[in-house]
Amino acid sequence: MDTREIQKLIDFISKSDLSEVNIETSELKLQIKRNGNSPVQYVAAPVFEAVAPQNETVAAPVREAVAAAPVETVASTSHLIEIKAPMIGTFYRSGGPGKPNFVEVGDEIASGKVICILEAMKLFNEIESEISGKIVKILVDDATPVEYDQPLFLVDPS
Structure with missing residues (x-):
């Protein structure tokens, strides 16, 4: 999923009645939430950091969200x-x-x-x-x- 596709999805959700969307592929986990009338917020994180290397064509805010997303282990x-x-x-x-x-x-x-x-x-x-x-x-x-x-x-x- 590239930056344009993510932005289109965010625009679609902000115009719809949906309050939350979760998309998970083998390379990316994307969670988009809207709380009440607040703006849409999203977090994109690689599922496996070794599998999803940083792509320089990704916009800086998405790249920063991916880098800042905490990775929790199920075992803990x-x-x-x-x-x-x-x-x-x-x-x-x-x-x-x-x-x-x-x-x-x-x-x-x-x-x-x-x-x-x-x-x-x-x-x-x-x-x-x-x-x-x-x-x-x-x-x-x-x-x-x-x-x-x-x-x-x-x-x-x-």
């Missing part, structure tokens, strides 16, 4: 458990403005502990953990919309 996160959104809503890390967050990275959580709030139609639903462990990563920014079954947290159960 295979033991982690995802806590997923049980419903559609807006994700909140705390009980209100000025209040402390329910959990931070590194916190130990137990089954039944409130870890976030999902607000849907002006109803604020406290989400409790169903597992015990240590919060490794928070995958969603505060006050952002989430979809059903979207991963919210990564937890190390050990």
Whole structure:
């Protein structure tokens, strides 16, 4: 996929109702997301760095996005458990403005502990953990919309 094809795809998505597109080939993994009315954002990363050498005809922003994209190994996160959104809503890390967050990275959580709030139609639903462990990563920014079954947290159960 060359730069012109990527730009055409971005233009198409910005004019459509699509909110996310993922394309994966043997040489490239392309993820394009739009959050609400914000501009389209994209990340292009080689699937295997040795297989996809840098091409000088690629535009500088794409080349920089490819170079800056983190490469995570499956083995390092295979033991982690995802806590997923049980419903559609807006994700909140705390009980209100000025209040402390329910959990931070590194916190130990137990089954039944409130870890976030999902607000849907002006109803604020406290989400409790169903597992015990240590919060490794928070995958969603505060006050952002989430979809059903979207991963919210990564937890190390050990």
